[in-house]
Amino acid sequence: MTSIIARAAAKVRDGERLTPAESVEMYLHAPLPLLGELADVVRERKHPRRVATYIIDRNVNYTNVCVARCSFCAFYRPVGSSDGYVLGFDEIFRKIDETIELGGGQLLLQGGHNPDLPLEWYEDLFRAVKARYPSFRLHALSPPEIIHLTRMSRLSIAGVIERLIASGLDSIPGGGAEILVDRVRKALNCYNKATSDEWLEVMRQAHRAGLRTTATMMYGTVDTPDERIEHMLRLRALQDEVGGFTAFIAWSYQPEHTELGGVQATGLEYLRTLATARLVLDNFPNLQASWVTQGGKVGQLSLAYGANDMGSVMIEENVVRAAGAAYCMDEVEIVRNIEDAGFTARRRNMHYEILGEPIFRQKEVRRMLNLAVAREEGDGSVPAELANYPARSASEKRRRALQ
């Protein structure tokens, strides 16, 4: 073991912050068992009662039409594609009904950058959801979607966030961060959708407006280990400044059906990345296990490598599935994995407040053994309410002219 690793390990045990150089050295060269042991020490310090949490919510992608065209994305369809869809308000209400039936209280709502959906569409949707389901929560629109709306509406970031909060937005998911280093973003064709600074600025403004958000990292494309650590350090600095991040979630790039191609990082690399994040992100209270990309077994192991949360039950998934991964765990299965790992399983909300014991132990809940999709294949219906908003794309204008 190098002297820098020994010193960094001692600092972690003493609750001191790692420097950038120590963070890189630990990530690259610390033995994995040591990283796991230290991450567990930090997890235990922050979550001493061996409680592992999860949330029941539904991951809904309201449209797959996107002008951003990130090279790592297998989910999007170009404007005018016959496979493109926009969900109607009624379809979204149906998904909320099913989520509530399974004990859930929140939608994770994200989608493509669709030029035919103006800010008013989101405002109307959020208001309609809140009018129908007043206590239901909307964890919606990652920073690049907010940036897209600033460009469409010509409002500032703070202005868009204010409008969305006024119509019912409760919190913002940390998607679209990929790696917050512009060299990587340019190489992945996601610099234009949001630069590193723009992504961070959305979160800064959201936190200032009183919203809590998560932060993510997608690694394993063209990024280097130093750039992954730089990503974590930028998040740590913003958390020092505004403090609104509830959790960090890392996952590995899923290469199938993408323009970029390549191979997926291994499970051991995932555990090394997760454990290092627990050491570097000393001001983040929660780390989620990404079993959706790593599978249930690595997800369960994550609880020994710094994670204290198993994320969401999977009712519906479209993005990761499009890139070749389709792991499914309902509440029964998540709880089994948590308890087998020696933890007590508890339901939580987006603020990581404990809601209670598993719902299936309190009432009869339908098992969810298959993932739902956004839309059944071949369903090319166009929601009626789209006509309430002016068409911006040439293909949508053509479609309306032919009606």
Ligand code: SF4
């Ligand atoms: S990752 Fe998001 S922004 Fe990029 S192409 Fe896919 S849907 Fe569009």
